[in-house]
Amino acid sequence: MEYFVNCNTSTLAPYTTPLDKYRAAHLYRRLGFSASVQTIDQAVGQTAGNLVNSLINEAVNMAPTPAPAWADWNNSNYPADDDLAGQVRRAQREEWRISYTNDLLNNNLRERLSFFWSNHFVTELDVYDCNSFLYYYVNCLQRNAIGNFRTFVSEIGLTSAMLYYLDGVYNNGNNPNENYARELYELFSLGEGNGYTEQDIIETAKALTGYVERGEIGCEQVLFDPTRFDAGPKTILGQTGNWNYDDVINILFQERPNEIAGFICQKLYEYFVHPDSSDDAGNAQTIISGMASTFIANNFEIAPVLAQLFSSQHFFDDEAIGVIIKSPFDIYLSLINETNFAYDNGTLLNVIDTSRLLGQELFDPVDVAGWQRNRTWINTNFMIGRWLSAEVYLEMFYQNNPQQFRTLAMDAVGGANSNTSNPETVVTAIVDKITPKGLLTPQDFENAMSVFKIEDVPENYYGSDYIPGGLGLWMLSVSPEVPSQVFLLLMHLSRQPEFQLK
Structure with missing residues (x-):
């Protein structure tokens, strides 16, 4: 597959042209996990700014996924028999995975962001191995997904999932563990080697000590034990004092705002716009710099940065569409x-x-x-x-249900064409629906047409607007072959390179 070089030179100036289907679909592919024909049709004609603001407000006001019945279970709540306990745990995990995947499918920007942040503030369930910890970790992701990044950093570091995953629960005052301090800077806020030293990591680890009270039952939320905290002086990013956890977060954001903003905005850019943000990648560094300025000016609120980016000419530039490989x-x-x-x-x-x-x-x-x-x-x-x-x-x-394939085609072509006898109208609509930019060459489109026009339908059955003298006996809304034709077309398109892109 061709590697896409970033040639986008558009700016962060607002994109003011009313949205067409092509760009509305692009917006939903990036801000959520795509959308139905009906949702895209409703977006057509809106301005990017209004639609983006609506999606952001929806995300900001969306409640987290309700807590499952087992959200606060510890090991004492499970059966004493290990095999039975394992079955219960696996059933709970399956329940939560289904619930969250349903959220991904339906919650647009909020869940696209919570999913993005789960790959930034990484934990691994296989490591911390507690369903209650998983629930509170996801809850933290959802509550902060489009909130204040400083608050987010502070809260995620005290989730039990993170404390176990990065060894915070073993970070004692008399024997500091540097793992979380290192990742706090390297992966979560600054980027590798960007504005901190090894000595900063050592001193920060001391300030993060004390969150080690793990209970005796197992799978209990981690608590702070002041007797296991290093209360002595530490020098962190040039500031000296008897610092604790909250002080670390304060110092980090006070002393390194530019580094934080640049690092996070680059990750947002590469995830939502284009994977290439190198110095020679079009206008990428200028865009990231503009986003970072907005981030700092808004005290690290995430929403204003996304509002600026998603309604910009840069985001809707043709060079930004269909250039990210789908996960x-x-x-x-x-x-x-x-x-x-x-x-x-x-x-x-x-x-x-x-x-x-x-x-x-x-x-x-x-x-x-x-x-x-x-x-x-x-x-x-x-x-x-x-x-x-x-x-x-x-x-x-x-x-x-074969008939839902006919419904897809009728929705895609639109009401005025729902009874078309022209196969090209149908193929064009479906290709445009499930690929970001259509197919690369006219021959590729002809190949798709050949797949759709199965032998069961004589060529002259297609309408006169497609074949001069055609009888029009084949009609999208009634011909019995339509579901299988649409099915075969989708099977063909799913193997095309364009299907792998968003």
Whole structure:
């Protein structure tokens, strides 16, 4: 697959042209996991600023996923028998994975962001191994996803999931553990080697001591023990005092605002706009600098930065569309949303399992640096897996209800064409729906047309606007062959390079 060089030279100035389908679909592919024909149609004609503000307000005001019944369980709540306890734990994890995947599918920007932050403030369920910790970790991601980044950094570091994952629970005053201090700077706020020293890590670790009270039962929320805290003086980022956890966060944001803003805005840019933000990547560094200025001016509130970016000419530039390789979750959730096909919890479990096989295990990124995204999703094995799995989903949807394939086509062409006899109208609409920029060449489109025009339908049955003298006996809304034609077209398109992009 071609590697996309970032040639986008547009600015952060507002994009004021009313949105067409092409750019509305781009917005929803990036801000959520795509959207149905109906949602895109409702967005057409709106200004980017108004639609983005609406999606941001929705995200800001959205309540976290309700707590499951087991949110505050510790080990004493599970059966004494280890096998039974294991079954209960696995059932709880399955329940929560389904719930969160359903959120990803339906919650647009809020869940796109919580998913992004789960790959920034990384923890691994396999390491901390407690369902209660998982719930409170995800709750923290959701509550802070589009809130204040400084608050986010402070709160995430005291979740039990993070304290266990990065050894904070073993960070005693008389024997500091430097693991969390290192990742706080290197991965969570500043970037590797950017504005801190090894001595800063050593001194910061001392200030973070004391969050070591783990209880005696197991799977209990971690508490602060003042007797295990190093109360002596520390020098952190040039500031000396008897610093504690809160002081570390204060000093970090007071002394390194530019470094924090630059690092976080670059990650946001590479995730939402283009994976290439290098110095020679179009206008990327100028855009990131502008975002960083907005971040600092708004006291590290996330929403103003995203509002500026998502409504900008840079975001809607043609060079920004169709240049990010879909993650596994992107492939399957976007397919469900774009087709509007019926799904159930079993479908979502299949999404979770298939994504895991293709390198994206929910709540278990590969390591503390997270999934590295984009080109790392593509290798020989993964590519074949992406093709075959997409076909399995389409076959499953077809077996469940063939007529929903006709409905997709009728929705895609629009009401005025819902009874068209022109196959080109149908193929164009579906290609445009499930690929960000259509197919690359006219021959690629002709190949798609050939797949759609199955032998069961004589050529002259297509309408006169497509074939002079055609009888128009084939009609989208009634011809019995339509569901299988749409199914075969989607099977073909799922193997095209353009399907892998967003």
